[in-house]
Amino acid sequence: MNTILSIEKRNAVLSRMAVLLEQERANLKTINQHDLNNYSGEDLAMEKRLLVDDSKIDGMILSMQQLASQEDPVGVERFHFVHDNGLKIINKTAAFGTIMIIYESRPDVTVEAGGIAFKSGNKILLKGGKESLLSNLKIVELWHQALKENTISTEWVEYLNYNRAETQSFLEKPTQKVDLIVPRGGEQLIAFTKKHATCPVIVSGRGNNFVYVSQEADLQKALDIIINGKTTNIGVCNALDKVLIDSNLENWQEFANKLVSELQKYKVEILGDERFSKATNIPLIDNNEIWHEEFLNYKIVIGIVDSNEAAIAKINKYSGGHSASIITDKNTVAQQFMDKVDCAAVYQNASTRFTDGGQFGLGGELAISTDKLHQRGPIGLQHLVTNKWYIYGDGQVR
Structure with a gap:
């Protein structure tokens, strides 16, 4: 042999x-x-x-x-x-x-x-x-x-x-x-x-992947990417579990409510941190441990951060080291995020669902290593x- x-x-x-x-x-x-x-x-x-x-x-x-x-x-x-x-x-x-x-x-x-x-x-x-x-x-x-x-x-x-x-x-x-x-x-x-x-x-x-909607985000792209990441296939490690929204985004509360109504069309259970919950009347998370969880289900947690640095720190603390995406039209901001986030795959303006050997041109995969x-x-x-x-x-x- x-x-x-x-x-x-x-x-x-x-x-x-x-x-x-x-x-x-x-x-x-x-x-x-x-x-x-x-x-x-x-x-x-x-x-x-x-x-x-x-x-x-x-x-x-x-x-x-x-x-x-x-x-x-x-x-x-x-x-x-x-x-x-x-x-x-x-x-x-x-x-x-x-x-x-x-x-x-x-x-x-x-x-x-x-x-x-x-x-x-x-x-x-x-x-x-x-x-x-x-x-x-x-x-x-x-x-x-x-x-x-x-x-x-x-x-x-x-x-x-x-x-x-x-x-x-x-x-x-x-x-x-x-x-x-x-x-x-x-x-x-x-x-x-x-x-x-x-x-x-x-x-x-584990996946436990994040999307960060930054101050310079195209909000339609953000919605499409979040819906795609969360709802197209819940049972895979590249599915989306967490969303962070920059509080410096103009009228972030309006975007937050739009996002909630879009996710509810797909019967996704939504939980929020204190500020998101207050802005949208969505149930509040029980404790911060939930930020560590990979759901593999129609469930998502959404939170508000005050800066790109805060988003990066939160992702590095809680994510599974698999995939993270920033929604921004500013390339310098994206590059900084992608360099500092400690994940195997980092994205600008795209769904985490692409982390896959076939999609990356490898002709399939044995596994996705974290x-x-x-x-x-x-x-x-x-x-x-x-x-x-x-x-x-x-x-x-x-």
């Missing part, structure tokens, strides 16, 4: 996977319906992530086609140095080896994250949630079919059908070598993985590699 597959073989499997997903489209939707019927429905965001419909399958197919057409991320020269003594020293990208992905309720991860890990030369261990078991097993069956048809061992893609206790024991005492673990899901899943894992973990952390090591933000194909030094000599000694 240590020998890396040729890029032709890897691409052939990905291309075949795209074809099989199309062929099994109806079957996949039927099987997914069983998962949906078995799910209690207590968590709306979880249910949205569990669903496999035509547009999700289109996304999976597109992801496989894009991955198959991308450059090989393995063996790329990153550094070249010739020593005075003639030694030729080269640093090149290398596959990790085995990557484990732990995730909840999203069968599309079984395709996309699996594909990214496989394309970058790694063996994949998939540990999905029990709520999507039938869908995941069907997709893994397709992976195995694509591998077999290309005379490649099915060990390259393995599904770990473990319960919580079995997962914990595997993390603490792996029965095979694991080089990297990527948990994708809520804060509890991430904390559980970090606590028990014995190898490096890339944290795909860690600073080893990669921050969307982790694409080109980030799922480590590196290795190659030194060529002809007898040099030191």
